[in-house]
Amino acid sequence: MNDQKLEPGLYIVATPIGNLSDLSPRAAMVLGAADVIAVEDTRVTARLLQHVGSRRPMTPYHDHNAERVRPGLVARMATEAVALVSDAGTPLISDPGYKLVRDARAAGVTVTTIPGPSAAIAALTLAGLPTDRFAFHGFLPAKPGARAAAIAEAGAFRGTLVFYESGPRLGATLAALADGLGERDAAVAREISKRFEETVTGTLAELAVRYAELEPKGEIVIVVGPPGEAPPAAEEEVEAALRDALARLPAAKAAGEVAKRFGADRKALYARAMQIKDEAK
Template sequence: MDIPRLNANLEPGLYIVATPIGNLSDLSPRASAILAGVALIACEDSRVTAKLLQHIGVKRPMMPYHDHNADRVRPGLIERMRSEAIALVSDAGTPLISDPGYKLVRDARAAGVTVTTIPGPCAAIAALTLAGLPSDRFLFMGFLPPKQKARADTIAEVAAVRATLIFYESGPRLAATLGALAEGLGDREAGVAREISKRFEECLTDSLSALAARYAEAPPKGEIVIVVAPPGEAPAPNADDADAALAEALTRLPPAKAAGEIARKFGLDRKELYARAMAMKDGD
């Protein structure tokens, strides 16, 4: 692979380099040049990064940077960035997405170190484009907690969010997670993307319950991206429910503030609610 030439010496600082999520040919020419020119590459797994460097025909010093050693090695990396160019890569995709890289960027900026991003592949965005679900608003949730209650609580927190939801998951946990999503969100349309950018790339779309049943029988290997459609249109607020909530709010708030609170909660007109609140007060 021909590597484009940049300046012979890169400026000192931190270079955030996105790497392929499957197909090594997705590494950009700029990313290749940066990796070839830095003094050191901070990586999750040097064995994985070594294969990428072999693909572009270069050898560079590497240092592991992951959850288990990040706090210990970060100060030394920051100090080296003052005089050397240091690259940060993940095993696949864009660094800082579900990994500890953000702390390195935060501390580098606090130390006055220049931070440069070299954008590229990201599994979450790639899956969103494959699934054919609404993409104008989306929320990336990373990996859900493994324990059942914590997972259910996290799903409940985003059940009302009017956006497409994106989750990472492993093959063995996929069916259980799809089932938990169906239970917590309702049986929404969803997509399961795997082997992204590889020869057997696929993205299957169906209801959450149907996908859970499919993968319960044949758990896939590797890491997966789950994309879940936003909730349907919310039902129009019930007038009796709004009145009951307004009456309760009036027990602790003056009419204007009570009307404002219920207007926000139910999406109703504040002036109409204020008039209703005054009528309730007059009727007391």
């Protein structure tokens, strides 16, 4: 029985994505002391509360009732400690919980986060792909046209990409990613922190073939490595850009602009710019 009293406000509590032992002591304390816990699915969270010996009341808060329930929850935060959890992982990651935080802040409510597991971050650590720059895109659209457009938009980012996916859609999504992004290294991580945790690596095309007929169970994260280095621009393209810049700018500034755009040598471009000016006399 937890006799610790929490100050009124909203507590965002990260919960395990697999192994229940991943719940932090601080998260367990909050779940044992909150006046009410807002949950996606009472059945899922009930198992977690049983694990930590908590009997705090729960109230459903999910996509289908959020608009109706949110004002009442925010009102309760003025005098009560309200904990927010998702079925697994960190709330607000690929779910609409941000609206509850936004409205709580607008009402002057204190918002506290109890950080912990996140499938996206865990998959990044397993994939063996660059992590200095990454972008999280959640679930891609189900319709092929919208999915292709989303992949094209994501592909413009020169870093690692992270997507969530379900087993039945995995093969089609990997095939679409291979078509839209080309030969990039990737990883499929699933059942993270559970008994049958698995991470499979390869190119997008190789993974698309592997999962074409296979529908693995569990929560799935796709991690896609960044594109390779862009091929150097053709000399004709750089020359054309330099001549265009010279029509607008002095030689030094024109050379600087083109050097920055193409990653070319500024001194060499300046020398060429001076040659072009001499030829024009």
